[in-house]
Amino acid sequence: MNTENLIALLVAAPLLGAAVLLCGGRALDRVGHLLGTLLAAVSFVIAVVLFSDLVGKSPHDRTLTQHLFSWVPVEGFQADVSFQLDQLSMTFVLLITGVGTLIHMYSIGYMEHDERRRRFFGYLNLFLAAMLLLVLADNYLLLYVGWEGVGLASYLLIGFWQHKPSAATAAKKAFLVNRVGDMGLSIAIMIMFSTFGTFAFKPVFDSVGDTSQGKLTAIGLTLLLAACGKSAQVPLQSWLGDAMEGPTPVSALIHAATMVTAGVYLIVRSGVIFNGAPDAQLATAVVGAVTLMFGAIVGCAKDDIKKALAGSTMSQIGYMVLAAGLGPVGYVFAIMHLVTHGFFKAGLFLGAGSVMHGMNDEVDMRRYGALRKYMPITFATFTLAYLAIIGFPGLSGFFSKDKIIEAAFAKGGTEGWILGITAVVGAAVTAFYMTRIMLMTFFGEKRWVPDEQGNEPHPHEAPSSMTIPMLVLAVGSVFAGGIFSLGDRFLKWLEPVTGHTEGHSPISTGAITGATVACMLIGMGVAWVMYGRRDVPALAPRGSLLTRAARRDLLQDDFNHVVLVRGGEHLTRSLVYVDHTLVDGVVNGTAASVGGLSGRLRKLQNGYVRSYAVSMFGGAAVIIAATLLMRAV
Amino acid sequence: MNPVNYLYLAALLFTIGAIGVLIRRNAIIVFMCIELMLNACNLTFVAFSRMHGNLDGQIIAFFTMVVAAAEVVVGLAIIVSLFRTRHSASVDDASLMKL
Secondary structure, three states, X not given: OOHHHHHHHHHHHHHHHHHHHHHOOHHHOOOHHHHHHHHHHHHHHHHHHHHHHHHOOOHHHOOEEEXXXXXXXXXXXXXXXXXXXXXXXXXXXXXXXXXXXXXXXXXXXXXXOOOOHHHHHHHHHHHHHHHHHHHHEOEHHHHHHHHHHHHXXXXXXXXXXXXXXXXXXXXXXXXXXXXXXXXXXXXXXXXXXXXXXXXXXXXXXXXXXXXXXXXXXXXXXXHHHHXXXXXXXXXXXXXXXXXXXXXXXXXXXXXXXXXHHHHHHHHHHOHHHHHOOHHHHHHHHHHHHHXXXXXXXXXXXXXXXXXXXXXXXXHHHHHHHHHHHOHHHOHHHHHHHHHHHHHHHHHHHHHHHHHHHHOOOOOEHHHOOOHHHOOHHHHHHHHHHHHHHOOOOOOHHHHHHHHHHHHHHHOOHHHXXXXXXXXXXXXXXXXXXXXXXXXXXXXXXXXXXXXXXOOOOOOOOOOHHHHHHHHHHHHHHHHHHHHHXXXXXXXXXXXXXXXOOOOOOOOOHHHHHHHHHHHHHHHHHHHHHHHHOOOOOOOOOOOOHHHHHHHOHHHHHHHHHHHHHHHHHHHHHHHHHHHHHHHHHHHHHHHHHHHHHHHHHHOOOOOOHHHHHHHHHHHHHHXXXXXXXXXXO | OOOHHHHHHHHHHHHHHHHXXXXXXXXXXXXXXXXXXXXXXXXXXXXXXXXHOOOHHHHHHHHHHHHHHHHHHHHHXXXXXXXXXXXXXXXXHOOOOOO
């Protein structure tokens, strides 16, 4: 059997699971979670088989394609459902199915007491199918299908506990903000079609060389808008924090490890287009740099453990987008950071879920404290993931983040310095907020309080279905970066797809690494002084202006409210005004003048037969005079 | 005699009839004036027939007389019933058909 034919099975397995679980009804309630997990695992096994097949081939020959069927076979518009599996897709497929399977396993324990667990697994499978479709598509239109599919799954899962108004609102918010980005992608596809006459990857990338830079910049910027929506980058970042209303495994899988990185995938996949559009590239790097600081600052102020981690996700994806905006110097490192981030951020979220599981679903870190004694495994895995994200030397995050910082400096000129220094400062802030989370959750005194029903929390270690995935992810968090960097393995693996040029930074690699590690230590130290040495107050202090702004997500919602909501209201109001005065005025005015005129004309009909006779004679006289006049002329 | 004189006479008769229709209120007089106008037309038809040596005009004059006779029957009936209901033959009294 040809391995190409396996590609469709990757998507088909979870899709089948979603169909069966969502249509199957209550009869499947008892086995639904097992079926869902099994199908995710099947997908992972197929991915491993395909991976071993790819590894066996020569580096430039590692692209498998499968044409499934013609979707819209029309002259001049050829839309196919066909897949392309190359090194970049393979990396994503392994990450999605691997982490996905682990999180399915974790959800078995986490959602045990939820009566809608079968439906939850159906949605998770639907998400896997859509995400795999997104990364396996060989054209932008099919990618768009997957792109919308993950948006739908994300909406359904954020609002999974729809009986909570906050969850329902958060789901709607995520959906709406994502629509703005989706608009960008659809416009990009339209520009592509009008420029190249096709939207399949290969012909588009082949004809980029003959296209004007303006067109490429337009495509690049619209693609960047799409990436901003999906990956929660400034200015479309506001939905991610609220998305934490969903169950924690969802936050781990969709809003940390996979879906939110789809924007990075899109940029790296379209690297050829971005290479031809330096302006779009610079915009991408700037968006990344702004978001990495933005997310980090928000993460510093949040007391909700999941929202703090959401800020951190935003910030880490900012690093990836920054790297992707640096061009061929950064593509590989963006993806490398994406994969390592997938491990440690999923691990952190699963750890947070485990803590919430033991603490009656309390999310406020000011009500935690001293949990390391009660949850040793969660503590150990969380610590490893924590060390990985702050870039502790030797762990995953260190390798991938360091490369991005170097690449940022290597951009050269003033831009290089600004981007590089932002990235280094970001590393310090990352160390600060992550240490803060660690200290507030696992160290210090107990600050637990009974929940609303008066139940005293009894922190306990989670069941093994939850701890095993955490352990696996912790191992990944520790070793993935090292394995990838050893002998530049990851670089050599991805280079044939993304291309790579070595960056030359104005300062030595050692100095950059030293500065980054020093910044990290400073961040940790400051956090320790503020949260480790002193007691954490149970109620948040008022804080400085910046803290208060950061607690409100740096006023992003206020900004959206004032500019977009109010602006929209004013716009509609003025449109209504114009409609009422101008449009209605013309219509009503016409009617009124016709009415008035006929009121006057009515007086002519007075009932006197002689006046009718006058008008008859007059009319006849006029007609005759006109006829004679015409004849004379 | 120059046949054009008949046309002048016809125009004079028509004008007298038209003015009568417009200024007189008595329905009988109005009616007579209408007859006068019809006969003025007849006179022009016959005169033109004579001038052009063509009998069509004389035939049409007969038609006009038939129409005029029918019109007299209907018109007098209306006037009589109008007079019975209103005790007046003034056309201005019959002015109810208006908005």
